[in-house]
Amino acid sequence: xxxxxxxxxxxxxxxxxxxxxxxxxxxxxxxxxxxxxxxxxxxxxxxxxxxxxxxxxxxxxxxxxxxxxxxxxxxxxxxxxxxxxxxxxxxxxxxxxxxxxxxxxxxxxxxxxxxxxxxxxxxxxxxxxxxxxxxxxxxxxxxxxxxxxxxxxxxxxxxxxxxxxxxxxxxxxxxxxxxxxxxxxxxxxxxxxxxxxxxxxxxxxxxxxxxxxxxxxxxxxxxxxxxxxxxxxxxxxxxxxxxxxxxxxxxxxxxxxxxxxxxxxxxxxxx
Amino acid sequence: xxxxxxxxxxxxxxxxxxxxxxxxxxxxxxxxxxxxxxxxxxxxxxxxxxxxxxxxxxxxxxxxxxxxxxxxxxxxxxxxxxxxxxxxxxxxxxxxxxxxxxxxxxxxxxxxxxxxxxxxxxxxxxxxxxxxxxxxxxxxxxxxxxxxxxxxxxxxxx
Numbered sequence: 001x002x003x004x005x006x007x008x009x010x011x012x013x014x015x016x017x018x019x020x021x022x023x024x025x026x027x028x029x030x031x032x033x034x035x036x037x038x039x040x041x042x043x044x045x046x047x048x049x050x051x052x053x054x055x056x057x058x059x060x061x062x063x064x065x066x067x068x069x070x071x072x073x074x075x076x077x078x079x080x081x082x083x084x085x086x087x088x089x090x091x092x093x094x095x096x097x098x099x100x101x102x103x104x105x106x107x108x109x110x111x112x113x114x115x116x117x118x119x120x121x122x123x124x125x126x127x128x129x130x131x132x133x134x135x136x137x138x139x140x141x142x143x144x145x146x147x148x149x150x151x152x153x154x155x156x157x158x159x160x161x162x163x164x165x166x167x168x169x170x171x172x173x174x175x176x177x178x179x180x181x182x183x184x185x186x187x188x189x190x191x192x193x194x195x196x197x198x199x200x201x202x203x204x205x206x207x208x209x210x211x212x213x214x215x216x217x218x219x220x221x222x223x224x225x226x227x228x229x230x231x232x233x234x235x236x237x238x239x240x241x242x243x244x245x246x247x248x249x250x251x252x253x254x255x256x257x258x259x260x261x262x263x264x265x266x267x268x269x270x271x
Numbered sequence: 272x273x274x275x276x277x278x279x280x281x282x283x284x285x286x287x288x289x290x291x292x293x294x295x296x297x298x299x300x301x302x303x304x305x306x307x308x309x310x311x312x313x314x315x316x317x318x319x320x321x322x323x324x325x326x327x328x329x330x331x332x333x334x335x336x337x338x339x340x341x342x343x344x345x346x347x348x349x350x351x352x353x354x355x356x357x358x359x360x361x362x363x364x365x366x367x368x369x370x371x372x373x374x375x376x377x378x379x380x381x382x383x384x385x386x387x388x389x390x391x392x393x394x395x396x397x398x399x400x401x402x403x404x405x406x407x408x409x410x411x412x413x414x415x416x417x418x419x420x421x422x423x424x425x426x427x428x429x
Contacts, residue, residue, distance in 0.1 A: 112425060114425075142425055143423065143424075143426060147425060168350075170420045170423070170424075170425070171346060171347065171348060172346070172347045173343070173344060173346060174337060174344055174345030174373075176347060177333075177376075179333075179352075180335065180347045180350040181349050181350060182416045182419045184416070184419070185416060203424070203425075204425065206419075206422060206424055207424045207425075210419060
């Protein structure tokens with residue numbers, strides 16, 4: 001339960017309210033190996049601790065990257081950190097995107113808002129082992145063009161011949177030349193072979209629900225659909241119960257779940 | 272707007288998903304109210320408040336459905352592309368367009384005469400029902416999408 005000391009190596013502003021922290025272990029200690037989809041508990045000394053998905057490249061654990069949205073006291077404190085400041089890190093925790101299970105299949109990643117951050121490690125992994133996968137597509141929705149994460153990388157990814165990237169925003173000014181509309185419209189329009197496709201979905205829970213419906217309407221089986229859930233976490237190791245979701249703890253049994261497991265509870269208002 | 276020479280509209284109408292499976296006699300009626308048309312990037316297909324005389328089946332390109340907001344300029348509320356339908360104000364009084372629709376790229380579309388079709392639907396209710404039956408899912412889908420956009424899913428929680 002003791003956090004390890006990590007030092008801030010770089011702070012990057014992603015959008016008005018989101019930023020990325022690149023951390024390195026203090027004093028040359030061992031890096032944190034992690035699987036795509038896992039999270040760490042980040043501790044700001046004197047303020048508190050929050051669970052944040054790892055958004056960096058699992059093949060480069062020495063560059064531990066978290067992309068964070070400043071919405072509360074701890075995340076706003078993280079936003080004020082500068083190079084050289086110290087952060088406590090516990091983890092990595094949680095389940096991972098089933099990137100091995102996706103070998104030999106087409107892979108559809110559907111992300112909404114900050115949800116692209118937990119999916120990015122999976123995309124890095126897939127692109128590093130590209131030959132193992134069929135068609136790979138990223139469908140990404142955000143509020144406005146200003147809220148798109150990783151804009152530079154999005155353009156790079158769009159330029160690849162072995163990756164389809166479609167982006168949409170909920171609203172835009174007249175100078176936006178891209179898609180405007182909900183991310184589920186991208187699912188409706190995407191060309192994929194449903195019977196051979198695994199889908200990874202990450203974003204606000206309502207967006208996950210609608211995306212899952214759209215994917216199922218296209219023929220993607222529940223067992224081929226994986227989502228990343230979010231609940232308030234305190235301990236991160238399945239002890240305190242704050243993140244309980246039906247019979248599971250999101251910190252220990254998730255955050256990545258097969259949709260076939262959780263579907264019966266997804267539409268319930270109280271679980 | 273540039274009108275191209277009349278081509279084999281039956282084939283274009285058959286190929287468009289909106290009219291897939293349409294009986295041949297109705298197809299012939301629609302051909303009489305259709306033309307093949309092209310818009311350059313920046314040209315308007317529809318203008319808010321103007322008579323909704325025409326509606327479009329987009330074959331190629333992208334169209335922004337916009338609202339002009341004083342002090343903000345044009346705000347895009349939806350984008351449409353190939354295989355999408357643009358315009359249903361021709362179906363309902365006062366038959367005026369509710370939004371601007373601007374070509375974001377070169378757009379090729381089938382242009383249909385709404386006033387002409389209304390007259391034909393009045394005399395052929397089966398055709399009218401067939402059109403309504405095809406428009407209804409489009410309207411439902413657009414309403415669902417609009418309601419989802421209203422949720423502001425990616426905004427900060429209050």
